[in-house]
Amino acid sequence: MSTTQEPTDGAEETLARDSVLEVLRNERRRHAMHYLKRARRRDDPIEVRELAEHVAAWENDKPVERLSYRERKRVQNALHQFHLPKMEDHGFVEYDSRRGAVTLTAAAAENDFYVDVLPTRGIPWGLYYLGFSAVMTVALAAALVHIAPFSTVPALDWCVFFATALFVSSLGHFYDNYYRMRLGAREKPPEVE
Numbered sequence: 590m591s592t593t594q595e596p597t598d599g600a601e602e603t604l605a606r607d608s609v610l611e612v613l614r615n616e617r618r619r620h621a622m623h624y625l626k627r628a629r630r631r632d633d634p635i636e637v638r639e640l641a642e643h644v645a646a647w648e649n650d651k652p653v654e655r656l657s658y659r660e661r662k663r664v665q666n667a668l669h670q671f672h673l674p675k676m677e678d679h680g681f682v683e684y685d686s687r688r689g690a691v692t693l694t695a696a697a698a699e700n701d702f703y704v705d706v707l708p709t710r711g712i713p714w715g716l717y718y719l720g721f722s723a724v725m726t727v728a729l730a731a732a733l734v735h736i737a738p739f740s741t742v743p744a745l746d747w748c749v750f751f752a753t754a755l756f757v758s759s760l761g762h763f764y765d766n767y768y769r770m771r772l773g774a775r776e777k778p779p780e781v782e
Contacts, residue, residue: 603696603700604679604680604681604696604697604700605679605680608679608680608681609702611675611679612675612676612679612681613702613704613772615672616648616780617644617648617664617667617668617672618672618675618676619704619772619778619780620643620644620647620648620778620780620781621640621644621668621672621673621676622676622681622697622702622772622773623772623773623777623778624640624643624644624773625640625682625691625692625693625697625773626693626697626698626702626772626773627773627776633692634685634688634690634691634692635690635691635692636689636690636691637665637668637669637673637689637690637691638661638665638689640668640691641661641664641665641668642656642661642664644664644668645660645661645663645664645665647777647778647781648660648664650781669686669689673686673691674686680694680696680697681693681694681696681697682694682697701771701772702771702772703766703770703771703772704770704772704778704779704780705770714762714765717758718758721754721755721758725751728747728751729744729747729748729751732744732747
């Protein structure tokens with residue numbers, strides 16, 4: 590998990606790395622953060638009830654309308670008693686427990702949080718690039734020492750092919766990180782999809 594800090598109104602808003610790791614290590618808090626980032630209503634507080642409904646829907650893998658009272662209440666109580674106060678202590682939210690309202694702090698709103706979730710059939714990007722580099726090295730070496738069938742294609746053509754493949758892979762990696770793994774970027778949190 591990582592953050593990027595951007596200056597806000599001349600002052601740099603930051604969250605300590607340990608605070609980010611502490612808050613985002615819990616799935617329920619990640620879901621809450623995802624919803625708050627999606628809502629982006631810093632000036633208009635979000636009701637804890639609304640937040641709890643969406644978090645409960647993601648946890649139970651069902652639409653908000655199909656949640657039972659018990660499913661909603663269990664998440665709402667946990668948010669109210671434990672998670673939102675912890676998020677407030679670490680500077681992520683401003684939580685008014687009497688009104689049952691929560692808003693993102695400027696620091697949390699300005700920072701992007703990425704959660705790397707590996708799909709069940711996926712491979713990590715680092716392993717992908719390692720394999721890509723190994724295939725590229727073998728193909729280029731074989732073309733340079735004239736081993737068939739690699740020698741039938743000039744080494745320069747191999748270089749152009751691999752440069753293009755690397756560019757396409759990098760675009761895929763960028764999309765994966767920025768649009769799929771960033772909290773608040775998509776309809777559902779990364780772990781739910």
